[in-house]
Amino acid sequence: MIATLAQIFFILVFLLLLFGALIAASDAGVRRAFRIALHRRVTRLRAPRYAIVGDSLAAQCDWRPLRRRPFDVLRLCLGGATLKDIGAQIVEARMMGARCFIIDGGLNDLLFDAAPLAQIDHDFRALLRRLPEDARGVLMLAPHVADAAQAPRIDEINALMRALAEARGLAVVDLAPQLSQDGARRPEMTNDGLHFSPLAAQLWVRAARERLLRDGLA
Template sequence: MTNGEKIVFLGDSLTEGGDWQAWFPDDEVVNLGVGGDTTADVLERLDEVVQTAPDSIVLLIGTNDFGSRRSVEQVVRNVESILVDLRRLLPGVRLLLQSIMPRGSDYGDRIQDANRHLRQFAATVRAQYLDLWPALSVDGHLNPDLSDDGLHLTAAGYEAWLGELRPGLERLRDEPPMSRPISIIRLPEPR
């Protein structure tokens, strides 16, 4: 992907709070982050994503599901459905799935379990996976230097995220656009 293409940032309040256009000024950026959104909420608004006709989608979703006591299986199944639907509805789009971010320590094991499943699944829908935990976590929870409330990011938190996201987007930019499978017409063999 060359700069100047349309990137949709899709997710919850963590995405909503990002100043994506300022951080990626050479691209056309659409911020579809909605505070409080869960994986089910994103599934319900995929039509809005499709209408933007993006070249790339950067997805971060799932933390609110854990805050609402959803199971790992529910979260993984919904994220997988989001990715499958996006691939079906926008076959040429580049997809970047980011790991569910760390939050309080009581969520760490469950979020990491979901992330292991999502990392494995991403390739099946030709999505790239970006692990944000090395940059944002300490001892299985969100680094307290990057957040005031154990969930939302401070300016330092967004800088740490961008430190991972920028190279992740560069790798995504290097990928050729996806395309619809070519249908091969089989002609009957001559007799």
């Protein structure tokens, strides 16, 4: 009997390790879907403390410093997400009970979809309408990229989104002084001209956490 129990235990441990290896080896989309499915289970007991919604900049960051307990941080951010996509992320987070949000976005609309300012205005207003009425949180303004020629357009959408977010009661964080110089991303703050270096990602999370602390949300 003891030998049988030991064998069963060994098989269970092996299967768990195998399952973990399959998840680790799978692509990011599968890992994301698995993580969100776990969150849906947990939200039956308690809502996430924070929801991270946005594009690849938020997706590449390690948000564990915000956690007090497992599943405190719901990460729905996804590479390539536009403002419309991020609005859908907010709806999904609402369904899981999220009330505090960290939001980034706008660069994909501007750089890859060539969206005019009027379209960004429309889509960001729609994004804000999807927040719960009692939502709190932080908007992380879009950082400059390596191409300084893009800086005026990035500054333009940031000014627009700042005004709308603050009117909605959200805090706003602008890391441009730390991440860029003369409208261009500092070399040590990017790996490819657009995405964050590990140092930049750490600064991004630290700035969000400090603002949440200042507002009594952490």
